[in-house]
Amino acid sequence: xxxxxxxILLLGGAxxxxxxxxxxxxxxxxxxxxxxxxxxxxxxxxxxxxxRGSGKVTRILSDDNxxxxxxxxxxxxxxxxxxxxxxxxxxxxxxxxxxxGDLVSFYGEFxxxxxxxxxxxxxxxxxxxxxxxxxxxxxxxxx
Numbered sequence: 001x002x003x004x005x006x007x008i009l010l011l012g013g014a015x016x017x018x019x020x021x022x023x024x025x026x027x028x029x030x031x032x033x034x035x036x037x038x039x040x041x042x043x044x045x046x047x048x049x050x051x052r053g054s055g056k057v058t059r060i061l062s063d064d065n066x067x068x069x070x071x072x073x074x075x076x077x078x079x080x081x082x083x084x085x086x087x088x089x090x091x092x093x094x095x096x097x098x099x100x101g102d103l104v105s106f107y108g109e110f111x112x113x114x115x116x117x118x119x120x121x122x123x124x125x126x127x128x129x130x131x132x133x134x135x136x137x138x139x140x141x142x143x
Contacts, residue, residue, distance in 0.1 A: 047112045050131055051119065053077060054105040060098060063089070070120075071095065075104055082116040087135055087142070092123035095137050108133035 055075030064070040064086065071087045071094050085106060087095070095104070108122040109130075122133040124143055134143035 047110060047117075049110055050107065050121075050133070051110045052105075052107045054103060055083070057098060057100050057102045057104060058082065060100065071098075073098060073104075075106070075119075083110075084113075084115070084118045085122065085135070086118055086120045087122045088120070091126065092135075093142050095135060095142055098137065102137060105136040106134070108135075 055077040057073050058076045059074040061072040061074070061084075064072055068088050068090045071085075071089050073085050074082050075085055076082050085104070085108075098104075106119050106122055108119040111118045111120065120133075121130055122135050122143070124132040132143060134141050136142070
């Protein structure tokens with residue numbers, strides 16, 4: 001019986017270590033979401049997952065006006081990785097005072113692409129089917 005307990009504990013520890021290795025050191029400073037931000041953040045960005053972080057605006061792009069309108073800009077993260085922020089301005093306020101060099105924090109869904117990736121869902125979901133995201137700039141939250 002004691003040997004069985006030891007084996008179970010070892011297997012449990014191995015499984016825990018394996019799970020933790022799937023979420024290796026972050027590419028950016030990502031913190032844990034609050035209880036209301038239900039999906040777990042990961043150590044590296046993976047498509048389809050909620051991520052939280054911040055970066056410096058390096059380029060402001062024109063709005064995407066096909067379908068839902070999106071404010072678009074490029075953030076450079078502390079890792080050097082760049083991501084496109086696609087912020088739905090039909091569902092959330094535009095960051096009107098945005099300039100190159102500004103710091104923007106985000107909580108949204110990451111999708112990988114060859115250029116680095118896209119962060120979207122940086123707003124609430126009117127139907128309540130998707131976890132709410134946000135952007136923060138100059139002490140104000142946009143969601």
